[in-house]
Amino acid sequence: MQPMSLLIVTGVLFVGSHLALSHPLRDGLAGRMGERGFQITYSVVAIATFIMLVQAWRGMPPEPPLWVVDDPLWTLASLIVLFASILFMGSLIGNPALPAPGAAKAAEAAPRGVFAITRHPMMWGFTLWALAHALVMPTPGQIVLSAIIIFLALVGSAGQDAKKARLMGDAWLQWAARTSFVPYARQIGGAAPWADTIPRPHALLGGTVLWLIATWAHGALGYMVAGIWRWMG
Template sequence: MQPMSLLVTTCVLFVGSHLLLSHPLRAPLAGRMGERSFLIVYSVVAIATLVMLVQAWRGMPAEPPIWAVGDGLWMFASLLVLFASILFMGSLIGNPALPAPNAAFAAQGAARGVFAITRHPMMWGFALWAFAHALVVPTPGQFILSATIIFLALVGSAGQDVKKARLMGDTWRHWAARTSFIPFARQLSGRGSWGDTIPRPHALFGGIAVWLAATWAHGALGYMVAGIWRWVG
């Protein structure tokens, strides 16, 4: 199989298995196997398809960029990844969208920090991270990989809305009414306060730390130097 065909195939497997096991197949399989056994199967499939995708990506030949990438675009992409990192770190605490025992309790609180920005900060963090990579690595292979991650993150978020509404009922619907799917949509429409979107310390400082470490590792592992490290050192 040609490298590009292999990449497309593994992307389809990665996305397809996630969506099928997260939604239409989850209830019947979990009911038959038990929740714990299902989670084991889900994890094995997710890891296996991810490894296949990474291997296919590594096997792609060098491709010429579609546009030139200068310092301005690098700065914008770096700031986008920083924002994505803050969203991700903020999503780890008090996130009603996660399958946590206290999800219903968290959904009763006010939307503050990253949750005032979007009710799916983790998924939008992944999507923005992928988009930033497409900006600075403008090749067909990267476009396919980034599009795969963006599609899975955003379609997965929409699926979470449906599933959480079914599982949590009015608790989730009231939470969704106090938040927005698209980042900053409530603020831009005048329905939310910009002050509420200030990230909490664990999101802000954790996001900065993750951004610095990840962009440093990008260059240290032999990939393109990224983030602030392009201009420091």
């Protein structure tokens, strides 16, 4: 199988298994296997298909970039990854979308910080992270990999909306009515103040630290030097 074909096939397996186990197959399998058994199976399948996807991507032959990557583009990509890191860290606390016992209680709170930006900050963090990588590594293989991650994150978020509405009922519907799927949509539409979108300290500090460590690790692990480290040293 050609390297690009293998990348696409493993991408379909990764996305397809994730969406199938998260939605149409979940209730039936969890009922037969028990919640713990299902979670173990889900994790094994997710990890295995992700490893297959990464190995297929690593097996791509050298490809010429589709456009010139200069300092302005690196600056843009670095800022996108910083914003994505802030969204991700902010999503870890008080997130009604996570499978936590206090999800319904969290949905009663007024949307603030990253949740005023979007009700799916974690998934948009993954989306922006993938987009930034495609910007600065514009090879066909990287663009396909980024597209796979973006598709899974956004389609998964839409599926999560439907699942949460079924599981949480009015609590989620009211949360969805006070938040937006697309970042800043409510602020642009005049339905919510921009001041609400200021990230909280744990998101801002945690996201910045994550960004600094992750971009430093790029160079330390032998990949392209990223973030502010490109202009230091």
